[in-house]
Amino acid sequence: MAFQGADGNIYTIHPDGGQLRPLTQDANLLDEESARVYGWPTWSPDGERVAFIATHREGQRVKHSLINLRLENSQRVETFSSTDSRPFYLYWSPNGSYISFLTQESDDVSLRLARAGSVVARRLERGSPFYFDWAPDSSALLMHVSGERLAVAKVEGQLEALSDQPGLFAAPAWSRDGRHLLYVTEEKDGRSDLVLAPAPGGQGGEPIRLLRFQGAIAFQWAPVGDQVAYIVTNDPDLGTFGPLWLLDVESGQKTQFTTDNPLAFFWSPDGRKIAYLVPELTTTRANPLSQSQVGLRLGLWVVEVESGERKWLAAFVPSRELLDMLPFFDQYAHSVSFWSPDSRQIVFAGRGEVGGVGVWVVDSENGQRHQIASGPLGVWSWR
Known part of the structure; x- marks a missing residue:
């Protein structure tokens, strides 16, 4: 790492x-x-x-x-x-x-x-703000710009605007086969739709509404299979979301994984687990991400996708760098990995039970954790 x-x-x-x-x-x-x-x-x-x-x-x-x-x-x-x-x-x-x-x-x-x-x-x-995702074949980028427009830019420079009006969300996503785009549209009744749309120039068919909701959403494709994990908030200004859900794209079935409200979540590379962070020290109705680094303590949890079993792994005060990433976790999930390539271990940065701010590794199966270095940020290699 x-x-x-x-x-x-x-x-x-x-x-x-x-x-x-x-x-x-x-x-x-x-x-x-x-x-x-x-x-x-x-x-x-x-x-x-x-x-x-x-x-x-x-x-x-x-x-x-x-x-x-x-x-x-x-x-x-x-x-x-x-x-x-x-x-x-x-x-x-x-x-x-x-x-x-x-x-x-x-x-x-x-x-x-x-x-x-x-x-x-x-x-x-x-x-x-600016959010984007690479096409799987590296030929283009899907962009969500200024909260007002969606577009696809070819690496050679050609830009194709999408006609849909974006709803309340941040990072869009490209499907792994490159045939579809996943983003949010704003509807006339004030609600929003999570939409699976055909990629420009492809054979993806007609747009499909996967989910209708009120408020803002953050989502991530599973690394394998046709599933999307997501969290929704009815109060976008609060700085936190609701429970973690799983949506099966093929069947439309929705499964609720948590009753608490994660600040961020990250799929394991094998798609069998999702790590998520929950504030353990917050003031009622306060924005947890606006609290001082000293006042915010996060619980690191993992949920098994197949069984829904949840496991607490660690509690820590996040480093300033990690804290800065959390409001944009769905964008950072595109570019960095906190999971080991074998989906066994997770790296996080912050203050644990003892010592200063350090880089920690925790085993997602047995919960064993140890500090490997001093510093405010660690990320795993993809391989």
Whole structure:
């Protein structure tokens, strides 16, 4: 796995805490005039590259860069660099040929794209907020922009707008076979529909309404099978959702997994389990994500999809980096994995029973957990 160390450098490490390898060694957190820090490591699908963000203060100027590193020979490429635009989200294409990323501009957000190993990045689209998903064949991206429009952008640059008016949701999703798009539309009665629509240029048939609901929704396709996990809220301003549900796309059957309200959830790679986070210390009707890091304690749970059996694994105070990800967990679920490739272990970052903020690994079957490093963020390789 890769993690951001407490010293501001990026490392890879084995889940037992061995084979520590620094990918950067020049972070400097102490000198305000020339501070340098690295963060947000993101694995390529083949596990051969790690991309991350560098921030370097040079007097009054702050330089933001996207670094692409090949693990085999430690070759580093600065794919993007700017003092005006700040990269903050990275997402590899499924075939690893491209790295897409979002940059914060002075008044907007841009989606940019670069070939792996390239020093040239181009802008595809802009708007805020910005959510997107790669097509399985890496030929295009499905975009939900500014909460107002849906579109598909080819990597060559052609843009096709979709006619549907988006409802209250964040990250759209492409089906694994590339034939369908999953997103939310706003209906005339004020409610919203979760829609399975044919992908542009495909043979996907007519759009299908999978679910009608009131409020906002977050959803994720199962890694295998035609199932969608989702959570809905009737109060989008509250910052939390309702119970976790499973929808069978073929039959339309819905299964409720939880009675409590997760802040986020993540499928295991084999599709047999779902990990989810529940606030354990909140004030009634308060937005849990607005609480201070000290005041928010999360419970990590796992549910077995087939049986519905739930298991508590750990309680921890999340790191600031993890806390920042949670409101956008459905987008981050596209680009990073907190599950081990064999679907056995989960990595999380925060303050556990003892010590400072660290990177922890917990076994989803027996609940055994241990800290493997100090730092605010850890992510697993896809392989």
